[in-house]
Amino acid sequence: MTISFDQFVDEAMEILNINLRGYKIKRVQRRTDSLMRRYNIEDYGQCLELLKKDQDFRNAYLDHFTINTSEFYRNPQSFQYLEEKIIPVLFSQNKVVNIWSAPCSNGAEPYTLAIMLTELGYTKSQYRILASDIDAGILEDAGKAIYNENAVTNVPPALLGKYFEEIEGLSTKYKLSSEIIKKVTFEEKDLINDPYEKGWDLILSRNFFIYLTTEIKEMLTYKFVEALRPGGFLFLGNTEFIFSPEKFGLQKLHSSFYKKI
Ligand SMILES: C[S@@+](CC[C@H](N)C(=O)[O-])C[C@H]1O[C@@H](n2cnc3c(N)ncnc32)[C@H](O)[C@@H]1O
Numbered sequence: 183m184t185i186s187f188d189q190f191v192d193e194a195m196e197i198l199n200i201n202l203r204g205y206k207i208k209r210v211q212r213r214t215d216s217l218m219r220r221y222n223i224e225d226y227g228q229c230l231e232l233l234k235k236d237q238d239f240r241n242a243y244l245d246h247f248t249i250n251t252s253e254f255y256r257n258p259q260s261f262q263y264l265e266e267k268i269i270p271v272l273f274s275q276n277k278v279v280n281i282w283s284a285p286c287s288n289g290a291e292p293y294t295l296a297i298m299l300t301e302l303g304y305t306k307s308q309y310r311i312l313a314s315d316i317d318a319g320i321l322e323d324a325g326k327a328i329y330n331e332n333a334v335t336n337v338p339p340a341l342l343g344k345y346f347e348e349i350e351g352l353s354t355k356y357k358l359s360s361e362i363i364k365k366v367t368f369e370e371k372d373l374i375n376d377p378y379e380k381g382w383d384l385i386l387s388r389n390f391f392i393y394l395t396t397e398i399k400e401m402l403t404y405k406f407v408e409a410l411r412p413g414g415f416l417f418l419g420n421t422e423f424i425f426s427p428e429k430f431g432l433q434k435l436h437s438s439f440y441k442k443i
Contacts, residue, residue, distance in 0.1 A: 183227040187211055190226035197233045198244060200316070204374045204398040210247070217246045241319070248317045249393065252287035254294045254329075255336035256388070257420045260438050265298055268415055268439065272383050275413070279309040281384045282409070284373055286313035289324030289366065290333050291386060293358055296365040297337075297345055306365055312379075314371040321368050327358035374398060378409040385410060388419040388438075403430050410442040 185193075191210065195202045202210050214229065221239070223229045232239045255261050272279045283292040292313035299309055315321055328349070334342060334356050346356040373390070385406050391399045406416055407430050418424070418438045427433060432440040 184225050185227045185230065187214075187226055190214070190230055193230055194233055194243075197230075198240060200244070200247075200372065201374045201398075204395060205393050206395060209393060213247050214243075217243060220246075244317065245319055248315075248320070250287045250317065250320045251389075252290045253333045253336065254290045254297075256291065256294075257438075258336050260417070260420060261294065261298070263436055263439065264417065265302070267436070268384065268417075269298070269302065272415075273304065273308065276383055278307070279304075279383050280381060281309060281311045281386070282379075282382045283311065283313040283386045284371070284406075285315040285387070285390050286321075286324065286368065287315060287317075288320055288329070288333070289313060289327060289368065290329065291388065292366045293327065293362055295386075296362045297341060300362065300365070301341070311366045313366050313368050314373065315368075316370065316372045318370055321370055324368055325363075327363050329356045329358070330354075331356070373402065373405075378405055380409050381411050382409050383411060383414045384417065385414070386417045388417065389422070391418065391422045403432075407431050407442055412442055414442045416440040416442070 191202050191207070214226075218224075218229055221232075221242075223232065233243060281292075281295060283295070286292050292311050295311055313324070315324075331354055334346065337346070342356070345359045345362055347359070349355040349357055373387075387402075387406060391402070394402070403424055410416065415435075416432065416439070418440070420438055422438065424430065424432060424434070424440060427440055428443075431443050433443050435441050
């Protein structure tokens with residue numbers, strides 16, 4: 183049965199239990215089309231039928247839809263700003279600093295924080311790092327913490343030697359030390375539909391807003407601000423901006439950093 187892309191989206195949302203309309207729709211269509219080409223699926227009707235009856239295909243769709251690209255110290259200058267200007271303030275104000283990486287993908291981002299805090303001499307009892315993502319498969323990878331070369335390009339060589347073990351194979355892989363792995367807690371969460379825990383001192387929501395519609399981006403900005411404690415910080419990706427931050431009760435600090443007023 184031939185159906186329009188619009189009809190496909192409405193039914194696929196029910197089957198997958200994910201708000202496809204929260205994402206930029208052209209991108210949803212591009213991702214759907216490229217997956218259909220890969221599986222030689224001829225039309226949206228056939229694609230829907232497969233989503234209905236084939237769990238493996240449902241997983242493949244979700245896996246293809248969620249772009250999991252991530253790396254350690256992504257945008258190094260922003261992490262330098264975080265280390266020099268934000269982290270000292272947070273630890274001077276709080277006995278325990280609460281940090282949330284949302285979404286966290288393969289864990290490179292929250293683990294970067296754990297490495298940074300360890301290097302700065304903070305102990306596990308002084309902070310909590312929670313990392314959330316909708317994609318169960320990528321969270322499993324995050325737990326294993328084995329990365330390819332691309333993911334660790336920005337890790338300073340001394341830290342690469344200190345916190346990663348090189349695994350030789352067809353291509354070199356890097357296994358993160360268990361000392362760092364145990365400093366991060368992972369959870370499966372849909373950031374569009376699920377409620378947020380409150381009281382965070384720092385929230386990283388990086389390279390996520392770029393995929394969302396303006397309405398959902400606004401809604402999530404309100405949710406993140408509500409989840410921050412007053413004086414807490416929101417850290418976005420380098421190409422993401424909040425227009426009129428004061429409307430959300432935020433003050434812009436420095437390129438991707440905002441402070442809750
Ligand atoms: C490009 S990665 C960003 C990872 C990391 N923050 C970074 O900047 O490197 C985007 C992540 O968003 C996740 N994602 C997409 N929709 C989501 C949703 N509704 N709730 C939670 N995570 C979601 C994807 O699974 C993917 O891992």
